[in-house]
Amino acid sequence: MSSHDDSLRSDTQVLTRGFDPMLSVGSARPAVFRSSTYVFSSPESAEHAFDIMGGRAKRAPGEGVDLVYSRFNHPNAEILEAQIVPLEDGATGALAFNSGMAAIMTALFTFVRPGDSIVYTVPIYGGTQHMIEDFLTLYGIHGERVVAGNREQMRAVLARAKNVKMVLVESPANPTLIMSDIRDACDSAGQLASKPLVMVDNTLLGPTFQHPLLHGADIVMYSATKYLSGFSDMIGGVLLAKDAELIRQMRSKRSLFGNILQPDECWMLNGRLTTVALRMKAAGENARQIAEALVGHPKLEQVIYPTLFADAEQKRIFQAQCDQAGAMLSLVIKGGKPGAFEFLRHVRIVRNAVSLGGVESLVCHPKTTTHSGFTEAEFAQAGVSDGLVRVSVGIEDWRDLLADFEQALATV
Numbered sequence: 091m092s093s094h095d096d097s098l099r100s101d102t103q104v105l106t107r108g109f110d111p112m113l114s115v116g117s118a119r120p121a122v123f124r125s126s127t128y129v130f131s132s133p134e135s136a137e138h139a140f141d142i143m144g145g146r147a148k149r150a151p152g153e154g155v156d157l158v159y160s161r162f163n164h165p166n167a168e169i170l171e172a173q174i175v176p177l178e179d180g181a182t183g184a185l186a187f188n189s190g191m192a193a194i195m196t197a198l199f200t201f202v203r204p205g206d207s208i209v210y211t212v213p214i215y216g217g218t219q220h221m222i223e224d225f226l227t228l229y230g231i232h233g234e235r236v237v238a239g240n241r242e243q244m245r246a247v248l249a250r251a252k253n254v255k256m257v258l259v260e261s262p263a264n265p266t267l268i269m270s271d272i273r274d275a276c277d278s279a280g281q282l283a284s285k286p287l288v289m290v291d292n293t294l295l296g297p298t299f300q301h302p303l304l305h306g307a308d309i310v311m312y313s314a315t316k317y318l319s320g321f322s323d324m325i326g327g328v329l330l331a332k333d334a335e336l337i338r339q340m341r342s343k344r345s346l347f348g349n350i351l352q353p354d355e356c357w358m359l360n361g362r363l364t365t366v367a368l369r370m371k372a373a374g375e376n377a378r379q380i381a382e383a384l385v386g387h388p389k390l391e392q393v394i395y396p397t398l399f400a401d402a403e404q405k406r407i408f409q410a411q412c413d414q415a416g417a418m419l420s421l422v423i424k425g426g427k428p429g430a431f432e433f434l435r436h437v438r439i440v441r442n443a444v445s446l447g448g449v450e451s452l453v454c455h456p457k458t459t460t461h462s463g464f465t466e467a468e469f470a471q472a473g474v475s476d477g478l479v480r481v482s483v484g485i486e487d488w489r490d491l492l493a494d495f496e497q498a499l500a501t502v
């Protein structure tokens with residue numbers, strides 16, 4: 091929608107890229123365009139816009155094309171997508187979706203066909219696993235699991251699975267923060283004749299602390315519901331890619347499915363992008379202070395946080411792949427489920443809710459909520475124990491949060 095200067099740094103571009111105030115009657119910040127349809131500048135422009143959508147013509151670099159209809163595209167999606175690109179190192183394009191699941195579904199439907207396999211790390215977000223195992227399998231697509239952090243198994247599964255078209259890596263895994271080596275997965279995938287795409291669910295550490303495209307990934311996916319929007323007040327998703335052709339293909343499926351993010355939500359998310367790094371850094375610093383202060387607490391079996399990793403391989407991946415450890419941590423409370431429930435009953439500032447990535451701190455008990463569909467073997471493999479409580483640390487004063495945790499632990 092406007093010319094921009096790609097030499098600017100990302101904190102600047104997130105405010106300037108793709109936004110021309112003159113197209114918003116001079117308003118200094120983007121307006122909301124709620125129109126469902128757009129008036130063409132000429133019949134020829136309408137014809138050209140449809141030729142581009144139908145793949146019969148290519149958009150020239152920097153060429154402005156008439157908007158058509160808001161299921162395909164609208165100004166608030168265009169501005170949001172232009173401004174999120176500089177936040178994801180290595181990205182050239184982005185697409186906004188009405189949920190993280192909509193983003194995952196669209197990427198999988200664009201690139202995977204009956205007879206193909208999707209190789210994915212476990213544990214992975216429950217909805218993602220449900221989509222692959224209980225829905226896509228009905229259409230002849232195979233899901234192949236690799237235990238998070240296991241490079242040898244990734245290589246072995248890639249070698250034996252047939253027609254691998256997508257490798258889906260979620261790192262760190264939720265709720266034990268086990269990390270998978272993105273670069274190694276990309277290198278292994280790159281050796282296959284089926285040339286799979288590597289997609290990384292970067293919801294937990296990106297875009298501030300982890301940059302999968304720089305480690306060789308093709309597509310980065312977000313639940314924008316979490317840190318990107320940051321206030322636990324909207325649902326959204328984003329896909330970003332290095333290669334504009336991948337974006338073009340996924341955009342065409344989004345137009346078909348009708349799962350583009352609506353103008354109001356695009357506008358909200360767009361404004362939140364300017365503070366995502368500030369929020370993530372503040373919350374991450376809080377999490378580090380709290381995790382390190384709680385190590386050795388008599389009511390805790392373990393504090394799980396990347397700066398506290400003991401495993402040499404996990405330490406290596408963390409150091410190679412992440413700028414910082416992020417704002418998620420898990421506490422393994424002595425006394426199993428009753429201990430964990432007692433803790434949840436007694437926190438006062440921190441709230442007992444699922445989801446994560448908001449400015450407010452949240453705690454939940456994965457075994458009975460987010461991960462309750464797991465089998466016993468999956469619980470064991472994922473490290474989801476009876477006493478484990480997941481914490482999404484917000485931006486309150488960490489000393490108040492620590493005192494809240496300590497008084498709740500005293501009741502256990």
Ligand SMILES: *Cc1c(COP(=O)(O)O)cnc(C)c1O
Nearest residue numbers: 189190191215291293313315326
């Ligand atoms: C929340 C979440 C999703 C799903 O996103 P929605 O916005 O809820 O559809 C996917 N992956 C991860 C890691 C998540 O935390």
